[in-house]
Amino acid sequence: xxxxxxxxxxxxxxxxxxxxxxxxxxxxxxxxxxxxxxxxxxxxxxxxxxxxxxxxxxxxxxxxxxxxxxxxxxxxxxxxxxxxxxxxxxxxxxxxxxxxxxxxxxxxxxxxxxxxxxxxxxxxxxxxxxxxxxxxxxxxxxxxxxxxxxxxxxxxxxxxxxxxxxxxxxxxxxxxxxxxxxxxxxxxxxxxxxxxxxxxxxxxxxxxxxxxxxxxxxxxxxxxxxxxxxxxxxxxxxxxxxxxxxxxxxxxxxxxxxxxxxxxxxxxxxxxxxxxxxxxxxxxxxxxxxxxxxxxxxxxxxxxxxxxxxxxxxxxxxxxxxxxxxxxxxxxxxxxxxxxxxxxxxxxxxxxxxxxxxxxxxxxxxxxxxxxxxxxxxxxx
Numbered sequence: 001x002x003x004x005x006x007x008x009x010x011x012x013x014x015x016x017x018x019x020x021x022x023x024x025x026x027x028x029x030x031x032x033x034x035x036x037x038x039x040x041x042x043x044x045x046x047x048x049x050x051x052x053x054x055x056x057x058x059x060x061x062x063x064x065x066x067x068x069x070x071x072x073x074x075x076x077x078x079x080x081x082x083x084x085x086x087x088x089x090x091x092x093x094x095x096x097x098x099x100x101x102x103x104x105x106x107x108x109x110x111x112x113x114x115x116x117x118x119x120x121x122x123x124x125x126x127x128x129x130x131x132x133x134x135x136x137x138x139x140x141x142x143x144x145x146x147x148x149x150x151x152x153x154x155x156x157x158x159x160x161x162x163x164x165x166x167x168x169x170x171x172x173x174x175x176x177x178x179x180x181x182x183x184x185x186x187x188x189x190x191x192x193x194x195x196x197x198x199x200x201x202x203x204x205x206x207x208x209x210x211x212x213x214x215x216x217x218x219x220x221x222x223x224x225x226x227x228x229x230x231x232x233x234x235x236x237x238x239x240x241x242x243x244x245x246x247x248x249x250x251x252x253x254x255x256x257x258x259x260x261x262x263x264x265x266x267x268x269x270x271x272x273x274x275x276x277x278x279x280x281x282x283x284x285x286x287x288x289x290x291x292x293x294x295x296x297x298x299x300x301x302x303x304x305x306x307x308x309x310x311x312x313x314x315x316x317x318x319x320x321x322x323x324x325x326x327x328x329x330x331x332x333x334x335x336x337x338x339x340x341x342x343x344x345x346x347x348x349x350x351x352x353x354x355x356x357x358x359x360x361x362x363x364x365x366x367x368x369x370x371x372x373x374x375x376x377x378x379x380x381x
Contacts, residue, residue, distance in 0.1 A: 012071045015056075019075045022051060023082035031083035034207040035352060038199070040164050041207055042122070044086060045093070049119010053079075054093060058101050062113035069242070069304040073249040077297070080253030081260075084356045085208040087253055089122075091246030092160045096123025096169045098239040099184050103227035112186065116167070124165035125243075126156040126187075126213055127236050133158075134369050136171070137179035137233055141215060143172035148222050150174075150185060152193070152215035158363070162211030163196040165189055170213075171232045182232035186224045193218030204355035242307070244317045244364050248300040248324035251360045255293045255328040258335035258353045262286060265339050265348075282338060289331045296324040315377035318370040325360040325367060332357040 026047060034041055048054050056072040058064030072094075080087025097116050100108060115121045132139040141154025152172060159168070168187040175181035187194065197212040227235055263286060266277035276282050303316035332354040336343035343350045361367045 012067070015065075015067070015071065016074060016078065018051065019053065019078045022047070022053075023078050027079065027086055028082040031085075031207070032346075032349060032352065034083075035085065036206075036346075038206045038209075040209050041083075041086060041089075042164060044083075045089060045122055046119050048079075048086075048090065049117075054090065054119045055097070055113075055117025057094065058097065058113070058117055062101065062109050063115075063117035064101075064113075068308045069245065070301060070308055073245055073300055073304050076246055076249040077253035077256070080250035081257040082253075083207075084250060084254050084353075085205050087250040088205060088247070088360075089161065089208055091243060091250055092125055093123045094246060095239050095243040096125045096165075096167070098242065099169050099226045099235050100186060102238075103184070103231070103235055104186075108186075108223070108226070112167070121166040122161060122164065124159050124161040124168045124213075125239070126159050126168045126170040127240075128156065128158045130155060130157045130212070134366060136236060137182070139171060139173060139182065141170070141172050143174050143183065143185060143220070145174070145222070146219075149219045150222060150225075152185075152187070152218040152220060154215050156213040156215075158200070158210055159213045160208060160210055160363075162209055162213055163199070164209055168194075168213060169226075171236050174229050174232075177230070179233045180230050182236070183229045184226040184232040184235045185220050186226055187218070187220050188224075191218050191220060203358065204352070205359060240364060241314050241317045244321040244370075245300055245303055245307070245313075247360050247364045248296070248303075248317075248320040251321075251324040251328035251357070252293060252297045252300060254353055254357055254360075255289075255296065255324075255331040258328075258332045258350055258357075259286070259289045259293050261348065261350050261353075262289065262335040262338040265342070276338075285334055285338065289334050292327040292331050296320075296327040299323045315374055318365075318373040318377075321360075321364065322367050322370040322374070325357075328357040329361060 055064035056067045060066045076087050129139050143150040143152050166189050170185050170187045171182055173181055174183040193216045195214040200210045267275055269276045300320040303313050303320045306313040335350040336354050
């Protein structure tokens with residue numbers, strides 16, 4: 001049952017209606033099959049691009065829709081409620097476009113953004129490394145300038161869309177000046193010397209491929225530098241603030257789907273002559289699930305509104321990511337409990353939802369890192 005929304009415009013209402021139709025007709029019916037087969041949904045991303053859903057927060061002149069983050073995140077929530085791998089993938093793609101959209105030159109934007117926002121090019125965000133996860137400033141993948149090219153060597157880890165993306169927004173070390181020595185390159189998937197490890201064997205989001213990305217004397221044209229040399233870490237961390245809101249919205253969508261399944265099952269499952277939803281033990285459990293979902297939604301929407309007004313939202317983004325992903329973990333766990341033994345089987349999607357709920361507490365900065373960000377923001381306020 002879709003959550004009621006108060007949208008700012010009729011255009012936004014129509015967009016959310018379109019999103020729900022696509023989610024219902026094109027995504028939800030095949031999600032379980034694709035996840036079970038660990039099959040990457042590339043054609044579904046192309047469909048979303050043709051439908052105008054891959055460039056919502058970016059300017060119209062480059063092929064975007066120039067919509068607010070408040071609306072964009074609600075679209076993400078609807079997609080994630082139907083299929084979490086798709087919701088997360090759209091969020092990652094949007095974050096992968098950020099460096100170009102905000103820090104690229106007009107020439108770079110005109111050259112690359114229309115195909116990115118139109119769905120012809122799918123993006124990946126290459127920041128983490130095997131030994132540099134939460135400590136992004138410690139990354140060691142190096143780019144050495146050689147004439148009009150950079151020569152890249154190193155490895156990136158936990159890269160969503162690895163091996164399927166068409167471009168990789170990649171943070172590389174261009175000097176030894178700590179975090180100030182990191183730059184951002186837009187790397188084409190066809191670059192010689194670019195390779196991938198076999199996909200990670202994950203407990204959830206198995207339709208979303210995750211790999212290491214390997215650079216072995218990979219040559220990238222110098223005109224693929226986004227921003228100036230040394231600005232890469234600042235670009236990366238700024239993109240992550242918005243990316244955390246995307247993950248928060250996806251987590252709420254997953255939790256909403258789990259709540260809907262639990263309520264539907266509890267209404268039709270009879271024990272002792274009545275529906276189990278009428279028993280107080282389950283009533284209170286479901287009520288707490290609904291409270292968690294709606295509280296998390298309100299949290300990410302408030303952060304989005306601050307972003308849309310041009311206010312600082314770093315603390316609010318971390319709070320939204322923390323609250324929403326913790327809520328998704330609890331709500332999906334409780335949904336399995338409501339369904340009892342049936343919830344522990346793959347005959348019902350809540351088993352998959354529970355497995356998918358764990359990783360949002362980890363990526364885009366673990367929830368322990370979010371607590372550090374929140375505390376630091378309060379300390380320095």
